[in-house]
Amino acid sequence: xxxxxxxxxxxxxxxxxxxxxxxxxxxxxxxxxxxxxxxxxxxxxxxxxxxxxxxxxxxxxxxxxxxxxxxxxxxxxxxxxxxxxxxxxxxxxxxxxxxxxxxxxxxxxxxxxxxxxxxxxxxxxxxxxxxxxxxxxxxxxxxxxxxxxxxxxxxxxxxxxxxxxxxxxxxxxxxxxxxxxxxxxxxxxxxxxxxxxxxxxxxxxxxxxxxxxxxxxxxxxxxxxxxxxxxxxxxxxxxxxxxxxxxxxxxxxxxxxxxxxxxxxxxxxxxxxxxxxxxxxxxxxxxxxxxxxxxxxxxxxxxxxxxxxxx
Numbered sequence: 211x212x213x214x215x216x217x218x219x220x221x222x223x224x225x226x227x228x229x230x231x232x233x234x235x236x237x238x239x240x241x242x243x244x245x246x247x248x249x250x251x252x253x254x255x256x257x258x259x260x261x262x263x264x265x266x267x268x269x270x271x272x273x274x275x276x277x278x279x280x281x282x283x284x285x286x287x288x289x290x291x292x293x294x295x296x297x298x299x300x301x302x303x304x305x306x307x308x309x310x311x312x313x314x315x316x317x318x319x320x321x322x323x324x325x326x327x328x329x330x331x332x333x334x335x336x337x338x339x340x341x342x343x344x345x346x347x348x349x350x351x352x353x354x355x356x357x358x359x360x361x362x363x364x365x366x367x368x369x370x371x372x373x374x375x376x377x378x379x380x381x382x383x384x385x386x387x388x389x390x391x392x393x394x395x396x397x398x399x400x401x402x403x404x405x406x407x408x409x410x411x412x413x414x415x416x417x418x419x420x421x422x423x424x425x426x427x428x429x430x431x432x433x434x435x436x437x438x439x440x441x442x443x444x445x446x447x448x449x450x451x452x453x454x455x456x457x458x459x460x461x462x463x464x465x466x467x468x469x470x471x472x473x474x475x476x477x478x479x480x481x482x483x484x485x486x487x488x489x490x491x492x493x494x495x496x497x498x499x500x501x502x503x504x505x506x507x508x509x510x511x512x513x514x515x516x517x518x519x520x521x
Contacts, residue, residue: 216309218261222274223288224249225256241287243314243483273513280509280516284501287508292489294512299489304331307415307487307510311336314413314483315344322349322408322473323369324451325362325384326417328487333365336372346370346377349408350451350472351384380404382471384452385432389468401471408473414481416505418488419449420496437465448496450478450486450505457495459503479504486510494518 224242227233228249235253239246256262273291280289290310292302311332321344323329346369348362363379370377382401386392395401421442432452446454446462453475454462461475478484484505488497489512498519500506511519 216306219274219277219290220313221252221256221259221261223278224252225262226278228253229262243316273516276513276516276520280519283520284506284509286501286506289508289516290510291516292510292512294489294514299512300327300331301335303328303487303489303510303512304333304335307332307485308335308337310485310508310510311415316412317343318345319413320345320347320407320411321369321413321415322347322411322481323362323366323415324349324417325365326419328417328489329365329415332415332487333368333372336369338372338374344373344375345407346373346375347404347408347411348378348380349405349411349414349478350470351380351382378404378407380471384472385466385469386471387469392469392471395471405471405473409477409480411481413483413485414478416450416478416484416486416500418486418493418496418500420493421446421448422492433464433466440465447499448493450475450500453478455499455503455505457499457502459499459501459505475503475505483507489515491515491518 220242224238227238227241228235233241235246235249238249244252273293277289277291280291281287290306292299292306323346346366348366350362352361352363362384366377366379380401382395386395421438441454441462441464444462445456446464447457448455451472452466452470454464455475456462485508486497486500486506487510491514494515497509497511497515501509501519
């Protein structure tokens with residue numbers, strides 16, 4: 211999706227929200243992460259450029275109404291949908307996520323990151339925004355050396371580098387051997403302060419994993435096949451930051467809960483803007499569970515997942 215199309219999509223969404231849904235400019239400002247002054251300016255542009263006349267017409271992209279329908283179905287602030295043309299959709303989804311972040315980034319914000327390939331696609335697409343003073347915080351400890359570029363510490367470092375700031379890293383594993391080890395590590399001032407900063411974040415950037423994605427965790431001995439089988443029998447369909455949930459978004463206890471160093475699902479839900487980046491038909495059940503469970507306020511996905519979520 212090029213920048214002109216993204217701009218037209220935003221004009222359409224804001225015009226629809228104001229003229230069709232009767233939302234106030236203040237509510238639109240909070241929902242889309244732009245200032246009220248910018249909302250006013252965009253509404254004028256929508257009128258000047260013909261998006262608004264007697265009725266509101268879309269910019270011509272097939273995804274515009276799909277985005278609106280998906281957001282309404284699940285009661286979230288916004289959905290951004292990338293057309294799946296049959297190739298590797300990670301790059302266009304990553305680009306869409308980077309453009310969205312550039313739109314909502316504000317001075318003094320704290321951004322907490324989880325981990326995964328979706329966030330790697332986002333970070334790879336992120337353009338330097340050195341003028342924006344954003345604090346980047348890791349919400350989950352490290353997960354070993356395997357595929358380290360998808361883990362929270364490396365993603366936080368790279369994102370902070372792109373933004374010209376310093377990351378706040380969790381100097382601890384994501385999952386440790388026992389509850390006693392975890393409790394001891396949580397007394398460390400640096401770890402405790404980093405987790406406290408993550409809990410108070412303004413924005414959370416989240417990947418959504420399925421049980422099938424857990425092969426990486428098995429290879430690094432973080433979670434066993436037996437534990438995965440138990441989670442499946444208990445109804446788990448996905449996870450965010452290694453916290454598992456069922457089809458309704460309810461927490462499914464796992465063997466990693468008492469050994470994990472990171473935010474839990476309730477703490478993630480309390481972050482005001484929760485941006486999930488996930489795509490593909492195979493992730494529909496996990497994305498749906500996260501949406502139903504209030505873990506997502508903005509979803510960035512592809513048409514395959516979006517259509518599955520609306521079925």
